[in-house]
Amino acid sequence: MRSVSMVTSSTVFSTCQIWPQHWWKPLHEAHAARVAEQADAFVQRRSRQQKHPVHDFLFTYYSFSPAKLKQWLPPLGVAIEIEEPDLLQMPWLTGERFLRNGNSVTLDGTQVSPHLRDLARWVAVLCANVLKRSQHFRCYGLHEWAMVYQQSREEIRHSGYELRLAPTELAKFVESQSIGCSHYDAYRFFTPEARPLNLLNPTLDTRQEMEQGACLHANMDLYKWSAKLWPWIGSDLVGRAFELASQGRDLDMRASPYDLRHLGYEALCIETEEGRQRYEQEQRALAAKATPLREELHMAALKLGNGGLISSS
DSSP states (O other): OOOOEEOSOSHHHHTSEEEOHHHHHHHHHHHHHHHHHHHHHHHHHHHTTOOOTTTTHHHHTSOOOHHHHHOOOOOTTEEEEOOHHHHHHOGGGGSTTEEEETTEEEEOGGGOOHHHHHHHHHHHHHHHHHHHSOOOOOOTTHHHHHTTTTOOTTTSTTTTSOBSSOHHHHHHHHHHSOBOOOOHHHHTTSOTTTGGGBSOOOOGGGHHHHOOTTOHHHHHHHHHHHHHTTTTTOSHHHHHHHHHHHHHHHHHHHTSSBOOGGGTOOOOOTTSHHHHHHHHHHHHHHHHHHHHHHHHHHHHHHHHHTTOOTTOO
8 A cells, every 4th residue: 555645744734624533434425325326337337338328428528537536535624534444445545645644634735736726716716607697597408409409310419219209390399499508518519400599609718708507517517627626625525516417417318308218217398388397497406506516616616726725714
């Protein structure tokens, strides 16, 4: 086992909050309960060369590895009290990013790169912009429909799964709707024929100006941004953002034109008035969960970007 860096001075640890085992171990267990099942299932599917149209997105579109997702660690500015068996169970705590002083381990803040601090400041600005911006609902998940609009069976992303509507019916429904997608990473997957139907033209450069807190994908992306700031913001926020992204992906695909009933996903039929009302209800519930996570990520990113300790008030 690789040894963690031993410090001769207590300066670093004197500025840390100390979490005894009875504080941090329940957090470790809660994190595992949130993420381990899906992370392990993805690894198993990949080993069998199998795919899942809903869950794989969380590990392919988002680039954070299942192994890193499962690792629990405290945020910068927190030292946890450990015993030697803890290092056997959590060997990543012996890595080069950690300092050890006796029975305490903490992240070494001197290893936060200038690039990472720049990214943290950018994420903080994005969170602040979204938090102060009005939320616009009633998009009804039409982005998934715009991604298959006027495509042949062979061109469809999840071509191994049936569509709930015939191509002509699907196209007629899309054309009857007002599409107002503000999320660049959803809009860029629209078919060429669908892009002119969108009322907005989000680009990579306009992300800061256009993303808003009702957007399903903007809320799912709390996982992406928190994972990019890992390990320094700790694992708790990343795990809770992953849980939210998983719920968002579930809604995303239930409202999509794909028929996934054989996988246990009952369709949320946005092609009906009742379905659109149900979608908005679930979208609002997800946005309400996202707001405190975004506030927390904003503060963590702000502190990290400014060189502070994540745990400090």
